[in-house]
Amino acid sequence: MKPTVTTQDVLAPLPRLLVEPIVRAALLEDLGRAGDITTDAVIPADARLRGAIVARESGVVAGVDAALLAFTLIDPTITVAADRPDGSRVERGEAVLQADGSARSILSAERVALNLVCRMSGIATATAALVDAVRPHGHARIVCTRKTTPGLRSLEKHAVRAGGGSNHRFGLDDAVLIKDNHIAIAGSVRRALERARATVGHLVKIEIEVDTLDQLDEVLEVGVDAILLDNMSPDTLSEAVRRVNKRAITEASGRITAAIAPAIAATGVDLISTGWITHSAPILDLGLDVA
Template identity: 50%
Template sequence: MDKNLLHDQIRDFLREDIGRGDLTSESIFSNTQMGSARLVAREPFIVAGVSTVAAEVFKVQNPEIVLSEMVDEGSRVQVGDVLMAVSGPVVDLLKAERVALNLAQRMSGIASFTSMFVEAVGDANVRVTDTRKTTPGLRIFEKYAVQVGGGANHRFNLTDGVLIKDNHIAACGSIREAVKRVRAKIPHTIKIEVETDTLLQVDECIACGVDIIMLDNMSCDTITQAVQTIAGRALVEASGGVNLNTVAEIARCGVDIISIGALTHSAPSCDIGMDWLL
């Protein structure tokens, strides 16, 4: 994650949460009163966003806050494990607490959920990727968490690559025409991906020489037919409605990529608490 972008977003999150000041903490404690606390796992999960993001939240709030006992990203933790210790001015620790926990809980949830899909795929030579179905404002955090969980990233935004989808095709009239128009505009270094719903569309993609063919919401029998038809002439991506009950069977169909919106839009947050020491 780009640290400048990371800090800009953290500042926005802190401004949103603190507003004009922490009425409770500032009424109880002086600015010079010091304290210590630990971030602790309340359930088993894979850690993401503690040393890379939660730690930065505390540092952005007050660079004098001291951080220690940080676990590595990607670590598997159990109930009661310490994820990070923080010490510094009590008011600043309490101001940063909720934003730090929210981000670490969300990111660890995504990493843990992603790892379940990666494990379900097993030894199949297939890449499990996310989509752009992320929470607005949290994309850099959520896509990073997918990587920590063993997954990979699809496009970060619309400038990262060409993906001709069903609405592009419907508005343009055909895959062939859409591909023709795109090729006339983009650099030769950019790959072209097309979303397909039928085997006829797969044939049209092959005739157009596209680089990646997405098989959207197809049955495993149809996916297998499509993979055999494509025969290595393009990368094959399966997408649409993939879940933990279906991902292994889809992987066995011979696709190269399985993109799963649920990695980011349906991952439950993990339970992390901040326990006070002094």
């Protein structure tokens, strides 16, 4: 049976140029100065192994390409294959990927492969839960933030897309997001917006964070591309969306959980952003089973 994929289209893999340095760094960290001394001492050099990374619980898979790469960077002669592409829903007992080759090589790569695929699948699974929670209640998309693990941002944001979510900005350089500290130092909402508009290029989007309806009214007088409505109740959000009246993209943020997300989506906001899906999502339990 073809696996169920959460995303509407097949999720394009990240370029190897982005993924390989992350996987190499993880392998170097694990192998240290002398390699896998346990496996080298215990396992004969000519031993072969056929194994599969298998789900111990149901969820959504991500990080499969990174896990495959962990094996082949250790030993290019290992034969690897993905049973479930990123974005697939997997049930307990189902295989995610296969590896066949040198037992020493597969065991040496096992932990890095599992660390990456378990972590990313956990993010995809958490994202999918939020996406499923809001789907019946409006058009809002679930988006991630910059609250990612240092060095893993590209993989973690890819995992969000695998779970059916969307990405907010990738870094400080690809969009303007004026937050409360920027406003405080600039002196006012208007001054912050005017300075941003006078400085950035014509293709750069500008978003501003507001905490109150009074701030929102000031923003609407000046104009902006997107408005982050921070820590507002559903009732206040509904009023904010009414006042914006599609003149800007509306984004709700602040302590978003699967329990509160449906009420937030029902306000009519365009985006619901949350940091916990990348910084605090539990892993999806996967393990290597040896045939």
